[in-house]
Structure formats: structure tokens, C-alpha cells
Amino acid sequence: MKISVRTVLCGMLATAAIGAGGMAAAQPYPAKAIRMIFPFPPGGPTDLLGRAIAQKMSDQIGQQVVADNRPGAGGNLGLELAAKSPADGYTIVLTSPLIALGPLLYSKLNYDPFKDLQPLSLVATIQNVLLVHPSVPAKTLKDLIQIASKSPGKLSYGSGGVGTTTHLAPELMKSLTKTNIVHVPYKGSGLALIGLMGGDVDVLIMAVPASAPQVQSGKVRALAVLSDKRAVALPNVPTTKEAGFEGLEVPIWYGILTTTGTPKDIVARLHTELVKALTSAELKERLTSAGIEPMNSTPEQFAAFIRSENTRFAKVIKDAGIKPE
Incomplete structure (x- = not known):
């Protein structure tokens, strides 16, 4: 059977049309918000x-x-x-x-x-920092652990609520150092910081951006940044590793x-x-x-x-x- 050039061209055009239709249907991503x-x-x-x-x-x-x-x-x-x-x-x-x-x-x-x-x-x-109330006689993280070890259950720490980073980071510290520091949960880390500044709790682990102004004003004392490098906002505060504690990096x-x-x-x-x-x-x-x-x-x-x-x-x-x- 002979196939004319016209038939071939018509077939090619039909194929091209189908292909074009397929490309139109498959719009490039993203095609909307x-x-x-x-x-x-x-x-x-x-x-x-x-x-x-x-x-x-x-x-x-x-x-x-x-x-x-x-x-x-x-x-x-x-x-x-x-x-x-x-x-x-x-x-x-x-x-x-x-x-x-x-x-x-x-x-x-x-x-x-x-x-x-x-x-x-x-x-x-976002980096976290370990804070204490100025009345706590600890200038370093090692000091704090020694105090907690000698007087189990005497110190308390605040958190922004059960299961938050502000809760689990101190629990990790307790686990690594075999210490007993009592948990006092608040309804939000902001309220926990107020509790620390008021002396209602002794310890708090909190984000650097939210707490650096209070550290700089002397309302709370920073002992260590829970990171592998120092915080720009708190350049004089050592990391937990520099303070002698491995595995306590919790950003x-x-x-x-x-x-x-x-x-x-x-x-x-x-x-x-x-x-x-x-x-x-x-x-x-x-x-x-x-x-x-x-x-x-x-x-x-x-x-x-x-x-x-x-x-x-x-x-x-x-x-x-x-x-x-």
C-alpha cells in the first residue's frame, strides 16, 4: 500500500498537536501560589x-x-x-x-x-543560653553543677511548659550531670523569664535573642551557651563545651x-x-x-x-x- 507524503505530513502534524496539548496540560511548576x-x-x-x-x-x-x-x-x-x-x-x-x-x-x-x-x-x-538568678552563687556552669550535686532538689528551674525546649534542655543537663533540679513549668517562656528575674526560680534555659537584654542589664547571669560556638550577642559567655560539658548543645x-x-x-x-x-x-x-x-x-x-x-x-x-x- 502506498502512503502519500500528504498522509505522512498529516500524521506528523497530528502528533505534534497531541504533544503540544500534553505540554500545555503539564504546566511548569510552580503554576500557582x-x-x-x-x-x-x-x-x-x-x-x-x-x-x-x-x-x-x-x-x-x-x-x-x-x-x-x-x-x-x-x-x-x-x-x-x-x-x-x-x-x-x-x-x-x-x-x-x-x-x-x-x-x-x-x-x-x-x-x-x-x-x-x-x-x-x-x-x-536559634541559640539557647543557661541563665541563673544573680542570687545563685554560681559564676560558671561547673559551679552550678557542684551546687546542685551537694544539695539535691534545692535549686529549681523554670520552663515555658512541659515538652518545650526550655523543659527538655535542663532535663538533658540533669541526665548528663546526674543532678536533681526541680522543674517549675510556666505558661510560656516569657513568664518563665519573669519568674527567674523575680527569684521565683533559680535556673532557666532560654533563647539568646529573648534573654540577652536581661543578661546585659544584670538582671540575670549567663553561664553558658548551649551551642558549638559563642553567641554574637553574648561574646563573653562560653559554650557548654568550653565550660567542660560535652553533649549539651541544644539549639x-x-x-x-x-x-x-x-x-x-x-x-x-x-x-x-x-x-x-x-x-x-x-x-x-x-x-x-x-x-x-x-x-x-x-x-x-x-x-x-x-x-x-x-x-x-x-x-x-x-x-x-x-x-x-
Whole structure:
């Protein structure tokens, strides 16, 4: 059977038309706004961090990255919402250590942080500092541990609530040093700081940006920064390692995830844009001026880090007798 040139050309044109239609259907990502869920109320350093990243990413990709504050259930509401969103790359979520600690602190989660959320990158850390009331006769971390060892149960520490970093960091210190310091929970770290300044508690571990002014004014005394390097705002305060205590590095860390099942090419694109934003001079300056240190990682590194933090604090939570809610 003879096939005319006309038939061949018509076939080629039809194929091209089908291909063009397919390309039109598969629009390049992102084709619309991306929602960034914040499992926290508006305001504060966490909100500043998320909005700064969202703005920078918006500038880069030509689509809006829209902030969506979803506080509630200790932060689990926002994470659950992200976990149950379509796996299309149009929902991402900013998380704190809750993503690692949630399974240890809550008996009934409506999502699995290890299975339902795809890590993209660690994005930032905020340093913590160990503070004491000026009446406590401790000038160094070693002094404090000696006092606590000689008088078990005499000293007390405040926290922003059960299961927070301000609670678990002192419990880690107690576990490592075999000391007994009584826990006094407050409804928020701000109230805990007021309690420390008033002498109602003796010790508090808190974020550097929120407590540096009180240290500088002499209202509280800083003994050590729980980090591998000194804080810019408190240059004369040694790190816990410099003070002679290994393994007591406990920053407040943040990362961004998306829904598990998101196509690999979209995960890669989101990661690329995050790293580009986090390494920009503009964003670095904006965050560091607020006491936030930007960082980045691969998705695999972030996933491994979440697992390691879960393992690290599982024993601490068990030894402290913290029961899942």
C-alpha cells in the first residue's frame, strides 16, 4: 500500500498537536501560589523566620509563597494539615523540634511525622543560653553543677511548659550531670523569664535573642551557651563545651517539609529554591540581625537529623517521667 507524503505530513502534524496539548496540560511548576504553613501564632522570631523565607522564595520563583498561621494542639494542628494536603508541592510547612519530639510527647497523633511528611531542608537555628538568678552563687556552669550535686532538689528551674525546649534542655543537663533540679513549668517562656528575674526560680534555659537584654542589664547571669560556638550577642559567655560539658548543645532548630508522595522533581525544585534563599546575603543579614542563624541541608540529612533528635530525647523524656498526653 502506498502512503502519500500528504498522509505522512498529516500524521506528523497530528502528533505534534497531541504533544503540544500534553505540554500545555503539564504546566511548569510552580503554576500557582504555594502555601507555607506556620504551626505557630503570628509574631515572634519563628514567624519572622518563616515570612522572610516565604518572601525570598516568592521573589525567586515568580509565584507567591503565602504564610498561613495554623497554631493549635501544641503545633500539631499545622503539621497534620500539611501531612494531609495533596502531594503536589503546593503546601510546605515550617517546623520546630516538635516534628522529632511529637511522637514522644503525644500518645495520639493524627499523622505520622516520619511517614507523612517529606523533609526538604533544615533552615535555621536559634541559640539557647543557661541563665541563673544573680542570687545563685554560681559564676560558671561547673559551679552550678557542684551546687546542685551537694544539695539535691534545692535549686529549681523554670520552663515555658512541659515538652518545650526550655523543659527538655535542663532535663538533658540533669541526665548528663546526674543532678536533681526541680522543674517549675510556666505558661510560656516569657513568664518563665519573669519568674527567674523575680527569684521565683533559680535556673532557666532560654533563647539568646529573648534573654540577652536581661543578661546585659544584670538582671540575670549567663553561664553558658548551649551551642558549638559563642553567641554574637553574648561574646563573653562560653559554650557548654568550653565550660567542660560535652553533649549539651541544644539549639532551637527549624526546618521545612512537604507532603510525602510529592514528585521527586518538585521536591528537588523546592530544595533548590530554599537553599538559594537561605544562602542569599539579603536573607542572611535579615535573620542574623534578629539572632537567627540560617543554615541548609539535603532532604536526606534533615530526615536523619529528625530521627537522631527523636532518639536523643527519648531517654531524657523517659528518665524525666514525662508522660505522653
